[in-house]
Amino acid sequence: MNFLEEKILKDGIVKSGNVLKVDSFLNHQMDISLIEEIAKEFKRRFGAQPISKVLTIEASGIGIAAFVAKEFGVPMVFAKKSKSINLDGEMFVAEVESFTHKNKNQIVVSKKFLGEGERVLIIDDFLANGCALQGLISIVEAAGAMVVGCGIVIEKGFQYGGRAIRNMGYHVESLAIVDAMDSETGSIVFRNQENT
Ligand code: 5GP
Numbered sequence: 001m002n003f004l005e006e007k008i009l010k011d012g013i014v015k016s017g018n019v020l021k022v023d024s025f026l027n028h029q030m031d032i033s034l035i036e037e038i039a040k041e042f043k044r045r046f047g048a049q050p051i052s053k054v055l056t057i058e059a060s061g062i063g064i065a066a067f068v069a070k071e072f073g074v075p076m077v078f079a080k081k082s083k084s085i086n087l088d089g090e091m092f093v094a095e096v097e098s099f100t101h102k103n104k105n106q107i108v109v110s111k112k113f114l115g116e117g118e119r120v121l122i123i124d125d126f127l128a129n130g131c132a133l134q135g136l137i138s139i140v141e142a143a144g145a146m147v148v149g150c151g152i153v154i155e156k157g158f159q160y161g162g163r164a165i166r167n168m169g170y171h172v173e174s175l176a177i178v179d180a181m182d183s184e185t186g187s188i189v190f191r192n193q194e195n196t
Contacts, residue, residue: 003037004176005190008154016183018128018156019100025062026153027125038175039067040103042123042151045173049148051121053077053114055140057096057107057132064153065123072121077114079107079136092142094135099128108141116144127174130161137170153171156181157191 001009013021025031054076054134062078069076079094081103088191091108116122120140124132133150140147147170155162155174160180166172177191 001190002175002185002193004036004041004153004171006060006123007034008176008178009188013060014181014183014186014188017161018181019183020126020154020156020178022125022154026064030063035067038064038153039071040119041175042063042068042173043071046121046149046151047072049100050119052085052118053120054123055079055109055114055122057081057136060126060163064125068121068123068151069155070186071138075113077109081105082108085132092139094138094142097129097131099126099131107135107139109143110115111164112141114140114143114145118143119148120145121148122150124150125153127161127165127172128153130158130159132164133161133172136163137151151175154178 005088005091011024017023025034051072051074053074054065055078058081065076088110091163093106093108096105096107122136138148148169152174155177157179179191180189
C-alpha cells in the first residue's frame with residue numbers, strides 16, 4: 001500500500017452516490033507534505049519525457065498542479081470554469097459536465113498561455129467519468145500542443161473515465177485507484193499497482 005492509499009484509508013470518507021470525500025487533506029484543507037510527496041511521485045512517473053507546461057482545472061486541481069509544476073520547473077496553467085458565452089476568440093473552450101455538481105460548465109484557457117508544440121502534463125485530483133480530463137485534452141489538442149500524460153491523484157476505477165481515456169491511447173497514471181467502495185461500511189478497495 002502506498003503513502004496515498006494509507007492516507008485515504010485513514011482520513012477519506014465514503015459518501016453515498018459514489019463520492020469519496022478527501023477534504024481533510026486534499027481538496028479543502030490541504031496536507032502540504034502529502035501534496036509534495038504526490039508531486040514527487042508524478043515527477044518520478046513522468047520525468048523521463050520533456051514537459052513544458054502543467055495544465056489543470058479549477059478549483060481543486062490548482063494546489064496539486066502548482067507543486068507538480070515546481071517539480072518540473074515549468075509554468076502551471078489552470079482552465080477556468082466560465083458561465084459566460086461571450087467569448088472573444090482569444091480562448092480555447094471545452095464543455096465539461098461536473099460529476100460532483102451535475103451541472104455543465106464551459107472551461108476556458110487563454111490562447112496566450114497554451115501554444116503549438118507545447119508538451120503538456122495534465123493533472124487533476126479525481127478521475128471519475130473522465131469529462132474533466134476529456135475537456136482538458138481537447139483544449140491541449142485545439143492548441144496544437146501534445147498531451148504527454150495525465151497524472152491523477154485518485155481514480156475511481158469502477159467508473160468508466162480511466163478506461164475510456166487509456167483506450168484513446170493517452171498515458172494515464174493514477175496514484176491510487178479505488179476499485180470498490182461502500183458508503184454503508186466505509187470500506188475502500190484499491191487496485192494492486194505494485195509494478196508501477
Ligand atoms: P469526471 O469529470 O472524471 O467525471 O470527474 C472529475 C472531477 O469531478 C474532478 O475534477 C473532481 O473535482 C470531481 N470528482 C469526481 N469524483 C469525485 C469524488 O469522488 N470525490 C471528490 N471529492 N471529487 C470528485
